[in-house]
Amino acid sequence: MPRTVTVGFEGSPESRAAVEWAAREARLRALPLLLVNVWEPVPAPMGRSPMLGPSTQQGWAQHGETSVGPGARRILRDAADDVRRRHQAVDVSLEQLTGRATQELLKAAVDAELLVLGWHGRSGVAGFLVGSVGLHVAAHAERPVVLVRAGESAADEHVPDPSGAVSAEAPFRPVVVGLDAAHPDETLLRFAFEAAALRNTALRVVHDPGPPPPGHGPHAGGPHAGGPPDTAPDLGDVLGPAGTPHPLRREFPAVEVVEEASQGKAADHLVEASREASLVVVGRRVRHSPFGAHLGPVTHRVLHHAAAPVAVVAHR
Template structure:
């Protein structure tokens, strides 16, 4: 965040408040006092501005019953200091943003899950890069992403505002050029309305195109008719997938007529095609089926390991 901080002007008057029981729409950012956490909070601030909702900053104070007793500064005081610094910094960088600060105590995962249930999205940072530019996901972020009732957005360390925009005419990073595409990974035949809704909404608030990627694999052996050539079976399966995808997206295209939608049907490994599609994207949206229990599916897990852009993990039925 220090790359955004002007050095020649005084801090503005503090304009945030400690929120209790506020259930208004908001984007929530969980912060931990690290630079990576502030990168995620700044992304959350920009998302809140795009959506016209407040930003809710959350820092969990450790349970004092589990802390050593010989300390002059308690966990709540340290949490309050983290919230103060984050809220003041973000209110300076984003003066039009409404910022609410919350300081719950107790188990961190439980507090974040409770906050996620009341938010449009919960935004968390990564510990650093992993894989091919993906995320090194901490245990807290992983546990929350696996269990949350609402979308969880994972933002890698070092994410900058310019990363969401296409370069300018000279090829330089820009904050004023159009947004890069939003990419949606969609499974069929049960795509999940919550997942599609989040992707279309994310594209709409950015004025960005939405690229929908469906990856299919080899049909089972019983799909082959006697004497039918393998290429014919594959061509038939691909055409079926294109029809299914078009049918699933048709009502959403009508609901979001201003959003340009690009449908991509690919054969092969999902992780490979998602990595290609998400290269140069502003956001990747992946699903997590609630019925499978508290875990990330194969697609979401692969995306977290390898994709560099922010990833929204959306629970759906």
């Protein structure tokens, strides 16, 4: 049985953008699309789910619905029907779940190629604020989780023409991946290469080259001390030096790889790169302890500030 592109739907603008992104991704991957909603009963006069937007909750309350009823199912069916009309090549199904939203979504992610969720936020200096459900799922799912902001559209992923106009028919912007150059993980890289190949676009690899070799720093006495950037020593190619390319380069020969070794805070470089990206890919190490942070500081900052959809890929 093929995996699905699974998307959480709760009626908010963020989740509607996530559904639209997931439908486009399902078409690219030639996979079925599964819409899921989680009803989480609470001991209150009106049972509601954190996987439901305020407008949806209000509509259900007007009909006196305190559990999953015809209105709840109708809203989910309407969303699925809307996707079918606009993406006729995509096989769309839906599932209504009951329980704790985070737990049910983590279960749904197990059989998914990737799980897509809306992220709740606002634009401006503060960046995007990720909802607690999405943040928890991204920090614990072992399948890739993609977070999509409200208002994201197909045109945002494509290169504008000389006049500044954008079209979903234009070439895709690059896929950006943040990489730990000291420990490049193949799971993370494979996801990024596949995403770039599906979009027929370049892969922009952003990594910190680490400290310069002894004798080559700006305060050292070596031949490059204080020299301009173009005279800096060759810090190496994390995807394989010339003549011995990384296996993923051979597997995806059509993907142009652009490596950017940038000193400074990796998160800042990734956030800046996200402004010209169709997708940003970041990693997190799998941790089975229920305590402590499960998202590293770079991934956490990128989730809060990226200007493009962000894929969080778990790796060992």
